[in-house]
Amino acid sequence: MSEIKSTNIHWHEGDIGRDERWKALGCRGCTVWFTGLSGSGKSTIASAVEQALVNQKVNCYRLDGDNVRFGLNKNLGFSADDRAENIRRIGEVAKLFADAGVLALTSFISPYRKDRDLVRQIHGEAKPSAIDFIEVYVDTPLEVCEQRDPKGLYKKARAGQIKGFTGIDDPYEAPDKPELVLKTDQLSVEQSVRQVLEMLAGRKLIELKK
């Protein structure tokens, strides 16, 4: 084995702690959980927030259907149990990212209050201390979502081709006390993004560059 003459390799017994990691890397993790109806604009806004943060060199990562449904959660279907397990796993993974110092963004309908509250609880009970969980309610009226219908899903649900569709024949339970509400029928995407960034800055989770 060739020798490295001089490196800054040091370690101590026991694992590296969250504070030590975040301080060394100059990062701060948390979970920003977007919830709302299909077509509400969750993914558009979350994606734009992600891009804005990456441009500001904030470590962040978005969990969404594309990277979760066909990977980690590909063995889950749409039964009540599987839907709950879907959200639970996403919550656990977001918590791991946040612990790692990554600002985790999640973009899922997550229609049931108890599932979201479980994820909040998981973050609150994280060891050695709670991790910030920020619930962003993308509050777009059903009529607006149905009019947008970007994937044609509402049309199929109304025609009875999709069963158990949130807002049509399955309930959406709005958050009681979300950290932020975005009324996307009254805001541009840019305005929504700014509200999210200002809220995060107000909570000292990011610094906004001026």
Added chain:
Amino acid sequence: MSEIKSTNIHWHEGDIGRDERWKALGCRGCTVWFTGLSGSGKSTIASAVEQALVNQKVNCYRLDGDNVRFGLNKNLGFSADDRAENIRRIGEVAKLFADAGVLALTSFISPYRKDRDLVRQIHGEAKPSAIDFIEVYVDTPLEVCEQRDPKGLYKKARAGQIKGFTGIDDPYEAPDKPELVLKTDQLSVEQSVRQVLEMLAGRKLIELKK
């Protein structure tokens, strides 16, 4: 809403890609998978590598029993199916971390070749392109592990108090072509860490500061 006068908030249609993210953040993700018997030194080495990398400001994160078993995988037991699912989920999560630009370290016995090969495959088939999967075989003879027995588990397994214990009454299938083999009975922890770091540097996954 108060206005931010000047920010570098920009976004484009569609999601941010892996290349764009890694370039903007100056990071590069991959998965470094430590496998070996209980007591082989996996966790000690992985933890020391993690600390060395954090000190060099490399975004990295270690998945291990502590943060996975009681969270994401707490609904899994020790049946053959559950053991396979345990490793599959860890592999999927490591892939997500790597995609995010984090150097993911995993420290699990992961005794079965087919389970590890599935994780390798998951990385190889990642979209839009393969993610590096580095298998590190912590090759410590059973006798040495059993002598160390840091958690007293071999003693219990020999006494029949634990069933299906890897190396005693359940097989450990050594990797066929691991990217690195560490013979910890012949290496100090520091030497093992250096071998890992040199291997990662040789693959351009990290830069070693001299």
